[in-house]
Amino acid sequence: MPMRRRPYPRVLQQFLESEAKGGFLLFFAALLAFFLANSPLVGAYFGLREVPVGLKVGAFALEKPLLLWVNDLLMALFFLLVGLELKREMLAGELKEPRRAGLAVAAALGGMAFPALFYLLLNPSPPESRGWGVPMATDIAFALGVLALVPRVPLGLKLFLTALAIVDDLGAVLVIALFYTGGLDGLPLALAGLTLGLAFLLNRLGVRWLWPYLLLGLPLWYFVLKSGLHATLAGVLLALAIPLRRAHPFQGATEAEEPEALEGELEALEEAVEEAQSPLHRLEHTLHPWVAYGVLPIFAFFNAGVALGGLQMGSVSLGIALGLLLGKPLGVFLLSWLALRLGLGVLxxxxxxxxxxxxxxxxxxxxxxxxxIAGLAFSGEMLDQAKVGVLGASLVAGVLGFFLVRTALDRPTA
Incomplete structure (x- = not known):
């Protein structure tokens, strides 16, 4: 039987366009925050971030500054989307194909390890050394937004960048869980594990409605918050329990028992319908515009503002800039080249x-x-230094990346 083409181009194109447009909105939100933080409205801007917001139901009460509701609750939706994308890519997307996955994974590993090493070369001792995880991250929305400005970009290059960023996000999630977590509280952690176990049980029992999983997501987020882990990790954990396949009339039957009519092209058609209607795809499709056009710009607005008056650049800013501008491209390129030489990946x-x-x-x-990650690693002046390093280096990296990709596509491939 000839190899079947997977029915993803339209879905992927919608995803890539959504991320690209969201990147531009993200940029303007960050620019607005930076302007307000360095204008006569600076007091109002920073005061807005500290407005107390609480929820009280009977004896239950939870109160946080508005900034933390954005970073802990809204960003949990972003991490939920990251988890959904990761699961889809590993089970049914680019990361399912061994050689395509090999190149993306190698590039992501190089793009995480080299920036961290470059940062630690300049900041070997605490408290500055706590920022080693900051330059490891890649912003998929911004990166695809810049790539969208380049004419005639091959779809394969967009998919490679997307897969690289998704693996990079997984690395960032692991770094947050392992290195930027405080002391753990056993009881909430156990309750979080029980809640997550119920979600996986629903998956195992063939429950394909989304609402039971989303209802479990609320207590899961609260228990993770109280456990000492960062609350946003609840989003990734919940995503792993969301079913990728929808239920169908032959669920549970053996291959021999299925009608022969499901073979060949009809089987490919059914697979396309299943994937399009699966709970994971429905939730991912629903979340994308909310995250791209809502959650991430709001996060940028509340976190990108930094007042430059009196701020002195230090080794934190320089280390982050060095990691993003030198460590990232070197790590991505060298480990990609190595994967190609060893036959572990394909261009x-x-x-x-x-x-x-x-x-x-x-x-x-x-x-x-x-x-x-900078917000988890630092506070006060060091956090401001980290923000300046991230914003400045990201801007320069975007400009250089645009011109290098455009130049490369104007020449014969090597």
């Missing part, structure tokens, strides 16, 4: 090594996840 169609080097700079656009 996307129409893309050469020059294109991969340009993508390495686009991966140096850290922004959302980098600012998020």
């Amino acid at each position: 996307p169609e129409g893309v050469g090594l020059r294109g991969l080097f340009g993508v390495g700079f686009l991966a140096g656009i850290g922004f959302t996840m980098a600012l998020f």
Whole structure:
């Protein structure tokens, strides 16, 4: 039987366009925050972030500054989307194909390890050393937004950058869970595990409605918040329990028992329908516009503002800039080259090594996840230094990446 083409181009194109447009909105939100933080409205801007917001039901009460509701609750939706994208890519997307996954994973590993090492070269001791995770991150929305400005970009290059960023996001999630978590509280952690177990049980029992999983997501978020882990990790955990396949009339039957009519092209058609209607795809499709056009711009507005008056650049800013502008492209390119030499990966169609080097700079656009980790690693002046390093380096990386990718595509692939 000839190899069947997977029915993803339209879905992927919608995803890539959504991320690209969201990147531009993200940029303007960050620019507005930066302007307000350095204007006569600076007091109102920083005062808005500290407005107390609470929820009280009977004896239950939860109160946080508005900034933390954005970073802990709204960003949990972003992490939920990251988890959905990761699961889809690993089970039914680019990361399912071993050689395509090999190149993306190698590039992501290089793009995480090299920036962290470059940062630690300049900041070997605490408290500055706590920021080693900041330059590891890649902002998929910004990176795809810049790539969208390049004419005639092959779809394979967009998919490679997307897969790289998704693996990079997984690395960032693990870094947050392992290295930016405080002391753990056993009881809430156990309750979080029980809640997550119920979600996986629903999946195992074949429950394909979304609402039971989303209802479990609320107590899961609260228990993770109280456990000492960062609350946003609840989004990734919940995503792993969301079913990728919808129920169908032959669920549970053996292959021999299924009608022969499901073979061949009809089987491919059914697979396309299943994937399009699966709970994971429905939730991912629903979340994308809310996250791209709502959650991430709001996060940028509340986190990108930094007052430059009296701020002195230090090793934190320089280390982050060095990691994003030198460590990222070197790590992405060198480990991609190594994966190709060892036969562990394959170049996307129409893309050469020059294109991969340009993508390495686009991966140096850290922004959302980098600012998020910076907020976990630092406070006060060091946090401001980290923000300046992230914003400045991301801007330079975007400009360099744009010109390098455009130049590479104007020449024959190597």
